[in-house]
Every structure is written in C-alpha cells, then in structure tokens.
Amino acid sequence: MSFLSRVMVLKSRAHFSAGGRTRPSHNSAFEGTRKRKSAQAKNRVGLLILGFAVFYCVIGGRLVQYGMAHPEVTSSILPPDRLLASRPDIVDRNGAVLATDIRTVSLFAEPHKIVDTDEVIEKLATVLPDLDVKTTYSRLKSNSHFQWLRRQLTPKQQSQILALGIPGIGFRPEKRRFYPGGSTAAHIVGYVNIDNRGVAGMERYIDTQGLADLASVGMTSDQPLEPVKLSIDLRVQSIVHDVVVESLKKYQSIAGGAVVIDVHTGEILGMASAPDFDPNDPAAGGEQGWMNRMSNGTFEMGSTFKSFTIAMGLDSGKMSLQSTFDARFPIKLGGFTIKDFHGKGRILSVPEIFQYSSNIGTAKIADMVGIENHKEFLTRLGLLSRMKTELPEVAMPSQPREWKKINSVTISFGHGVSTTPLQTAVAGVSLVNGGKYLPPTFLPRSRAQADEMAVQVLKPTTSKDMRFLFDWNGINGSGRNARVAGFDVGGKTGTADKVVNGRYAHDKNFNAFLAAFPMDNPQYVVLSFSDEPKTDKGNGAALAAMSAAPMVKEIISRSAPILGVKPKFGNDGSALLVSY
Incomplete structure (x- = not known):
C-alpha cells in the first residue's frame, strides 16, 4: 500500500474514532438538561402544593379562632330567633298566671337611608312625645346601618308611625314580659330586662336553671314552653300584699313585710315586702322598691329571738316549763345594764318569762346553756348562715366575730345578731312542727318530699312545749292582738x-x-314586721303588739278559710258558729 493510501486510511480511522468519542458527550448533556427541567417542574408543583396547604391552614386556623372566640357585639340588633325567643309562663300553685310573654314590635332606623333627619324627628315626636331628641338625632346622623329608636311599642303607636310614611324606619317583632298582677308578687316573681332576660326573683332563677344558656346558643324558639309553677297561692299572696302595703299608710312606717309558710312542707304560700315596684315598669319603683326586705334585708329581730332562747333551754334538758328564774334585779355586765321593759320584780316561771318578755330571765337561760352551745343552737336553726332557697336575693346574717358572754346575753333577747325576717320565720317553723328544719321553697313540694329532706333540730317534746308557750302568749300575753276567733x-x-x-x-x-x-x-307560720312605725303622737314608740300583731291578725282572718283551715269554737273546739 502506498504512502498516500496509508495516510487516507489513518485519517478515516481518526475520523471514526473522533466521532465515537463526541457522541457520548452530546448524550450526557441532553440527559442533564432533561433531569434539570424535571426537577424544576417538581419544585414548582411542590411550591404550589405548599402554597395551597399554607392557604388552607390559615383559613382553618381562623375558623377555629372564630369558633372559640367570644362573640363581639357589632350591632345592637339581635337575630330574629333571639328576639322571638320564648320564656315559660310563671303560674301560682293553682295555675293562675303571674308572668307571660306577649308579642310586640320595636322601632328601628337605617341611618344611611334617612334623607332629612329633622323631619324624621319632628314626625316621630307627634307619636312619641317623650322622645329624646338629642339622642335620636345623634343616632340618625351616625354612619351605621341600624339603630334602635324605641323598644316595645304599643299597637296604636305602631299604626300611627306607619301612617307617617317615613323612609328608613322599620319595625321588628319582639316579645315582652307581662305581669298581670302588677306589684302583687313583684319580689317573688322578679322581672326581666329589655331583652327578656331575668334580672331578679324567680325570673332570674329560671335563667340560671339553663334557659339563659339555651337562649344564648339560639336553642329557644317561638314555641310555648312548659309553665313554671310556684308554691304561692295568688289569693293568699294578694291578701299578704294588701296588708303589708296598707301597714305603711296605717302606721306611717318606712317599710313592712310578711310571709305565710306551710310548716309541714316549707312551701311559701305568700310573701310581700313594701315599698315594692311594678315589674311591668321596674324603674318606676326606684331603688327603695327593688329591695326585698323579707329575704335580702337583715335586721335585729328583737324579742322574737326569745322564742329560740327558751327553746334552746328546754332542748338542753337543763330546764322545763316548771323551772323558775330570778328576775328581780337588773344584770350588770361589761358596763351594760340589762333590765326588763315592764319588769315584774319577782321570780318568774318559764311561761311568765315568755309572756312578759323578760330580758333578765332570757339572759339567765342563755348563761345557763353556755356561749358555745348557744351559737351552735342558732346555727342549727339556720339563723347564722345564708339561707338556701330559689330566690337569688338572699342576704347573709351578721354576728359578732368573737362571741363573748355579753354577746350571748344580748343575742338571747334579739340584739347583736341580724337575720332576715324570712329565715326567722323558717326557724319558727321548726319550733312548732315537731322540731324539723325545712329549707324554704318557692316551688311546689309534697309532704313526702319534705319528709325526706327534713332535719331533726329539736326534740319533739321541745316543739310541744313551744306550741304551749305560743298559745299561752296568744291568750294571756302580747299576742292577744293577733288572736282570730x-x-x-x-x-x-x-x-x-x-x-x-x-x-x-x-x-x-x-x-x-x-x-x-x-x-x-299548727299548719302555718306567719311572720310580719313594721319598720319604724309611728303612734298617733308620731314619736315612733309604737310596740309590736300594736303594729306587727294586727297585721298577722288581718292576714290570718282573711286567708285561713282559703288555706282550708276549719275554725273551731267553744272550750273544746267542738262548737261551730252557724249563721242562718
């Protein structure tokens, strides 16, 4: 082979050799580009997935936040179902209505639709003469889309405003609480606020039993609810209320009150405190009328406490009805002199101490029992602790921080401890019903239910002796003015x-x-009080026998037949008074 041929062969081999080496390099570059583009695509998809995940996590987190957060008040208007939410009727033990819901409407404005504010106010004033012009003007000039103008209009007011044809003015249906008896049972039934929520009395109690919680989550509706039955008898309640209100005029006193309790069940049949208020318009009664002095006012109950002191002595076994105490001389103790208002200046038996209301005799009984036993006895009768009942308005009694001998002595005749009149009456129930303590109730309670919760706080013999003393004083002592034939x-x-x-x-x-x-x-206990009664001379020295006792007489004489108590006449009670 010639030299030239060899050169050509070598070039050809070199060419193929070079081509073989450059092809792998080209494939490698292409593969790298493909992988890089694939990775970029995956990264973009991953970023999109991550973005959506973050977006939905934010939304979910905000939903959870809104769900757990307390609702914020962004408008004064309530949802329609809240405005029409029902409250149960309140009825007495015989089904007489004490409180019920009635339909009404409320007036509102949409300020952004009001064209001439002055004209709107002028027209509304023709129907609502007591309209607060300044407040209404500021509401109509606001930038809000909703403003209440007047809650709970009468049908006549609604029709008159409709006839004015004012744009931007509308009505929303609501329910209003109505009390047919007015102030008759005000402090027991209580009242509601403008949004139909219980504020006081049994109205507030009903809300605390779950109604308010159901209403707050919209689970109440326009459907009527089962009525709430109370223990009071409206007929007896009306009598008690009339007597108490009349006592303020008769004795020119600053306040008065009374209660009737079933001694076997603890049920309140009637209770009133005056001054009072009309729950249909609570603001008109003022602060003096809102105060329930029977359960939420504390007072030194005076000689009524001698009943408990004597019961304590009898229950201790250290004395009997035949025991005597020396009441000849005043007692001097700790710089104080204890004496009798109408002292007999002689030794007195237990019935005489009760009849003559002897401070000296009562003080000696307390001293005989001892300070600790005295405190324990009053606690047992519920006179030193907060009374448990359905009414929210219940005051805590006050007592000395440290009981000393002088405290025990003065408390024995009703000075030094302040309790509510209602819990004094409840303690009195234990004195005459066989010695059983029953927490008072404003709801119906059967005799069987009462027996299950009754607590024996006195010996039955002590209760028997106290019934004798009550009767003795009614015949011979200061209770004669309460005696009803x-x-x-x-x-x-x-x-x-x-x-x-x-x-x-x-x-x-x-x-x-x-x-x-x-x-x-005994079937019923009745307690009455008169705060700062005046005599004809106006000196405020009127005694309980001349003010509080006649109140009891009036209540019993009018209500006893309603309560089913049969009168008895004659020495043995067998004779009946018959009129032909």
Missing part, C-alpha cells in the same frame, strides 16, 4: 330599737311578730 293563733312579739350612727335609738323601732295557727295542730 276560731283559729287559735299564738306567737311572740319583738320590739327592737334600731341602731342609728352606732347607737340604739329609742324612738326608732323594728317591730315583728312570729305566729303560728291553729295551735292545737
């Missing part, structure tokens, strides 16, 4: 000087009378 009324008066500026004022009295009837087989 045929109904055998007994009890104990209490005339306590009120504390004014840290000192007892002898011309300002708190008078009370604790009674039971009929004393041969």
